[in-house]
Amino acid sequence: MIELVSESRCVSCDVCIAVCPTNVFDAGPGGIPVIARQSDCQTCFMCEAHCPADALFVAPQTHPVPDGSPLRDESHLASSGLLGSYRREIGWGRGRRPGARLAVGPELGRARITPAALS
Amino acid sequence: MSSSTLDLTADVVVAGGGPAGTWAALTAAVAGADVILLDKGYCGTSGPTASGGTGVWYTRPDPAEREAAMASREALGGFLQDRRWMARVLEQTYENMNRLETEARYPFPLVDGVPYKRGVQGPEYMRRMRSWIKRKGVRILDHSPVTELLVDGIGTVAGVRGHRRQQAGDYRVRAGAVILATGGCAFLSKALGCDVATGDGALFAAEAGAEMSGMEFSNAYGIAPAFTSVTKTAYYSFATFFRGDGSPLAGAGSQGGRSVIAAELLRAGTVLCRLDQATPEQQRQMRLGQPNFFLPFDRLGIDPFTDRFPVTLLLEGTVRGTGGIRIVADDCATTVPGLYAAGDAATRELVCGAFTGGGSHNSAWAMSSGTFAGRGAAAFAAGLGAAATRRKLTGVGEVGVTSADESGIGRAEALEVIRREVHPYDKNYLRNGSRLRPALAELDAVWDALRGGARATGGDLPGLRQAAAMVAHARWMYTSALARTESRGMARREEFPELDPNQYHRLTVGGLDTLWTRPEAVTGRGLAVA
Ligand SMILES: Cc1cc2nc3c(=O)[nH]c(=O)nc-3n(C[C@H](O)[C@H](O)[C@H](O)COP(=O)(O)OP(=O)(O)OC[C@H]3O[C@@H](n4cnc5c(N)ncnc54)[C@H](O)[C@@H]3O)c2cc1C
Ligand code: SF4
Numbered sequence A: 001m002i003e004l005v006s007e008s009r010c011v012s013c014d015v016c017i018a019v020c021p022t023n024v025f026d027a028g029p030g031g032i033p034v035i036a037r038q039s040d041c042q043t044c045f046m047c048e049a050h051c052p053a054d055a056l057f058v059a060p061q062t063h064p065v066p067d068g069s070p071l072r073d074e075s076h077l078a079s080s081g082l083l084g085s086y087r088r089e090i091g092w093g094r095g096r097r098p099g100a101r102l103a104v105g106p107e108l109g110r111a112r113i114t115p116a117a118l119s
Numbered sequence B: 001m002s003s004s005t006l007d008l009t010a011d012v013v014v015a016g017g018g019p020a021g022t023w024a025a026l027t028a029a030v031a032g033a034d035v036i037l038l039d040k041g042y043c044g045t046s047g048p049t050a051s052g053g054t055g056v057w058y059t060r061p062d063p064a065e066r067e068a069a070m071a072s073r074e075a076l077g078g079f080l081q082d083r084r085w086m087a088r089v090l091e092q093t094y095e096n097m098n099r100l101e102t103e104a105r106y107p108f109p110l111v112d113g114v115p116y117k118r119g120v121q122g123p124e125y126m127r128r129m130r131s132w133i134k135r136k137g138v139r140i141l142d143h144s145p146v147t148e149l150l151v152d153g154i155g156t157v158a159g160v161r162g163h164r165r166q167q168a169g170d171y172r173v174r175a176g177a178v179i180l181a182t183g184g185c186a187f188l189s190k191a192l193g194c195d196v197a198t199g200d201g202a203l204f205a206a207e208a209g210a211e212m213s214g215m216e217f218s219n220a221y222g223i224a225p226a227f228t229s230v231t232k233t234a235y236y237s238f239a240t241f242f243r244g245d246g247s248p249l250a251g252a253g254s255q256g257g258r259s260v261i262a263a264e265l266l267r268a269g270t271v272l273c274r275l276d277q278a279t280p281e282q283q284r285q286m287r288l289g290q291p292n293f294f295l296p297f298d299r300l301g302i303d304p305f306t307d308r309f310p311v312t313l314l315l316e317g318t319v320r321g322t323g324g325i326r327i328v329a330d331d332c333a334t335t336v337p338g339l340y341a342a343g344d345a346a347t348r349e350l351v352c353g354a355f356t357g358g359g360s361h362n363s364a365w366a367m368s369s370g371t372f373a374g375r376g377a378a379a380f381a382a383g384l385g386a387a388a389t390r391r392k393l394t395g396v397g398e399v400g401v402t403s404a405d406e407s408g409i410g411r412a413e414a415l416e417v418i419r420r421e422v423h424p425y426d427k428n429y430l431r432n433g434s435r436l437r438p439a440l441a442e443l444d445a446v447w448d449a450l451r452g453g454a455r456a457t458g459g460d461l462p463g464l465r466q467a468a469a470m471v472a473h474a475r476w477m478y479t480s481a482l483a484r485t486e487s488r489g490m491a492r493r494e495e496f497p498e499l500d501p502n503q504y505h506r507l508t509v510g511g512l513d514t515l516w517t518r519p520e521a522v523t524g525r526g527l528a529v530a
């Protein structure tokens, strides 16, 4: 779920308020959006992909992470490189090459069925 | 109509702005129609394609390649597909994917110097679809869920009503034709991008008199790392599955072994997984192919190639199942004049038969059926001429709209029953009449309680209508599942494990208070025998 709106990074463009498919954000004081309805978050990562300032972080869990979790801690998320990592992966942002240009996955054969005993 | 209601007019209204809705809007606009597209969320990010990305059923116009593509899932689909429709969807998909490159400048990767068009990345694809349709003059209203259809004096669909949640006001659009492209129904399971897919279009269509088809093919569940949303299943073909104690879970697999995972989750609550069959080169390609697949792993500090991580199965219902509104003509017309259906809102049996459309067919169907519906709706609206704007309009919405009493049950109670009777693997996935019947009875009771009780207005109405849509959807699903006393494609019944040649038909289902089913002869087989 959405866990972080970085006040220091946010440029108050309101893009996240517009693009969130489940209307999780509201406009907040001083132009920083607030997470108004976290329980409606569907963990789709789309706000993060569209935020031009790498100011949002979506934890992969479909429930809120506990207080004190590193996935809520801006300095941890920034120093570990997680903040803004989805945009980097899909190549969105100035001067980047669209990830779509490279998106060729492996050939998929028949799915493996787990055998009774592993060799 | 209150004074704050926004009153608009268009030739064609498109409900839903995923791939089906955007291709429909584009095609109608290019055909000369004035088009309004309404999305519950935001056209460009909403729906599973935008967040998930899709493999695409793309083939070159080479007879052998096309034949192989049509034959590949035919047996899995119980031979319920229509070969003529498969051929026209393959042809339309080829054209659309090429236009995506030349007109929307989608950055396809190059393989041996040739653009590789068997997949699209969701955020990139849907962002480009949004700007493309805007360039063609389509008016988009985001955060504007449709709540009901409007009809004229003889029952022809003539517009929609809905709510603008970021403006806290209602709207009404008068239109010559309406296309429902609202997606399938995943019952708020939090599968990737699916919480906007609550089956709204099917409810609206049924209220106007339309029918559903293939609703027994509705038990799709996607694999995700436990406690996360990312139901990207393709790469689990490299997986080995384990019990909680670390012993191999024999027979488990992402295809042809998913029910083993479901059974173990029911029995023990834990299934572990490791993607240990991928070579280093394949691992590298996976990161490029589907970056979002790795979001949970990278963020939780898991190396999926060496660590064992817990997995779960999330309900994807008719998103990766195939049932939906019945289509009766090449232009994706429904049985109701003025009403068209496309994408997951419509049945995909014509191309998928009894099997899932996930992985390739659904995306091809979404863009092709959207194109067919856009053309059909524009022609229908043009045929009405000036008379279109003089019709007297009546809403056909029932549950939540017309109920008089506010004392009955509401959205929260209905969602609780959905969680109890539709999400569980032992009811909807591993189906058995002895468990389906009581679940259906429970859902019927909720329907009656909703119908007798709740009423909402303004910002509360869309949520209540979604709950009603999910209950209706589940009842059509279970009614069809009970009517098919055999196992065909994804519609399996524990007590009828074999395919029954006497049930070689499609199943139409309909009704709101009293449900009915009707077998329908399989079309488009030519001389092919099943
Ligand atoms: C994780 C995942 C991966 C998938 N991968 C593949 C794949 O690889 N290949 C493949 O072929 N298929 C795949 N699928 C299926 C594919 O995503 C769908 O078939 C496709 O998105 C259907 O497109 P659509 O336009 O019909 O519906 P959607 O994409 O669901 O869009 C529906 C739109 O309608 C809007 N809406 C809903 N209700 C209303 C309302 N009341 N009023 C207004 N708007 C409304 C929603 O906000 C949404 O924008 C996958 C599905 C999932 C969940
Ligand atoms: S999209 Fe990013 S920068 Fe823009 S308002 Fe939201 S958080 Fe701030």
Ligand code: SF4
Binding pocket: A001, A002, A019, A020, A021, A022, A023, A024, A040, A041, A042, A043, A044, A045, A046, A047, A048, A058
């Ligand atoms: S992850 Fe998706 S649903 Fe959640 S806040 Fe971001 S855009 Fe909205």
